[in-house]
């Protein structure tokens with residue numbers, strides 16, 4: 001069976017999803033999970049885009065041992081130099097340079113002639129190769145480029161030292177037959193193509209990203225690029241978990257394999273969903289809640305007789321396990337530690353103490369603590385930086401009646417450690433809390449988006465709130481979980497404010513709907 005390399009770009013193209021903004025700790029946790037998932041290459045970010053992005057890429061490059069870490073750069077010396085500083089300590093430093101090759105992009109965006117584009121690509125790839133042992137070059141908007149122009153530029157860039165050539169469908173325009181044909185054409189017409197890996201990178205604007213990626217593999221691609229849960233710019237990228245499972249389940253058709261550990265899919269998907277705030281649609285292939293649910297009588301009857309009647313993928317294959325060790329009010333530290341280890345976490349003693357305290361306080365209010373609850377507690381603890389000063393919720397009280405004006409009284413500790421208390425009103429309970437918090441925090445804050453999810457089932461399920469705020473005109477996301485919706489709402493608000501106040505440089509990205 002032939003091997004296909006997996007290039008994950010959740011932390012770069014995935015983070016380009018409108019509304020997503022990951023902080024450094026979240027990016028690092030996702031990177032460690034991608035390493036466990038077995039990706040060959042992970043694109044940790046775009047180092048020249050901001051200082052915080054530079055530090056995230058540098059930390060990931062210094063931490064990850066079992067995958068090659070790369071970063072994106074424009075065809076510009078300054079981007080390449082910055083990327084080198086961020087990536088030079090990686091186990092295998094790798095750079096990803098892109099330059100558009102379609103007439104639309106060359107004329108309107110780059111304002112360069114095709115000849116200038118060839119010269120720039122060649123010059124920048126050979127400049128990058130003076131430092132990086134691995135250089136990937138992407139022909140941005142390849143699918144709307146002239147094929148013979150693509151043949152000449154790819155040949156020249158390989159001569160300049162590129163080790164990987166990527167032919168992205170940047171705008172999700174192509175069909176499987178066309179994309180496959182493009183790979184075949186490039187393989188047949190570029191004389192030095194066998195010296196490099198040939199990569200596919202698809203977007204989902206027409207819902208064909210996964211099908212296009214598979215067509216590329218069938219026609220000579222040796223690397224595929226994508227993201228977890230298919231997140232990414234606009235409609236997203238090809239979903240890596242869907243490609244991996246398709247190659248496995250249909251290995252009688254596709255004769256290709258990857259290094260991915262399929263049983264890590266669920267956990268990777270959950271982590272990315274939680275940190276990005278992008279909920280996985282219930283009906284999404286492979287990781288959606290309904291992917292293994294059977295509703296209708298005839299299907300249920302078939303399932304009871306033999307699961308293969310209606311299930312082509314088993315939940316276990318993608319890491320969905322029903323747990324039988326129940327944690328509750330009477331569980332102690334040993335069972336707790338055993339459980340967090342079995343969920344794949346490795347936490348410091350300090351963090352274990354913090355997580356155990358949150359667990360115990362949850363058991364006072366909830367009969368059974370599920371794996372989903374623990375996942376929420378543990379990921380929050382994992383990315384909580386204790387050392388940094390921040391706003392902390394102490395107590396709150398809300399008075400609500402259908403005839404009264406909702407009123408909240410909130411007490412918090414400010415970053416200087418002083419306790420402050422205030423009362424305020426609003427049109428509803430959440431608004432009363434948020435107005436009061438705005439009165440306590442002397443920054444210019446606006447709520448842009450508020451979403452409430454339930455974690456698990458039943459009356460005692462945890463509430464999880466995702467908010468999007470602008471703090472001093474900087475957009476930032478926040479997340480909070482608690483058994484009570486109002487408490488989760490307060491935590492989410494403070495989480496967003498703390499993120500931007502602790503690391504203002506990281507939150508300069510404004511996503512515009514243009």
Ligand SMILES: CC(=O)SCCNC(=O)CCNC(=O)[C@H](O)C(C)(C)COP(=O)(O)OP(=O)(O)OC[C@H]1O[C@@H](n2cnc3c(N)ncnc32)[C@H](O)[C@@H]1OP(=O)(O)O
Pocket residue numbers: 013016046048049050073074075076098099100109110111140170233
């Ligand atoms: C297909 C993709 O997904 S590509 C990756 C897209 N990702 C991102 O853009 C996220 C990170 N980006 C950023 O933080 C910013 O855009 C930065 C820091 C890179 C650049 O910011 P700015 O200097 O303010 O430039 P701005 O983004 O407005 O415009 C982009 C400039 O880069 C040029 N450019 C675009 N692609 C390339 C390229 N591959 N190589 C060289 N120059 C390029 C544009 O022509 C434009 O140049 P101009 O200023 O001479 O007109």
Ligand SMILES: CC(C)C(=O)C(=O)O
Pocket residue numbers: 013072098138140141166168169170171201203
């Ligand atoms: C940088 C390139 C590979 C990209 O993201 C795209 O073309 O979609």
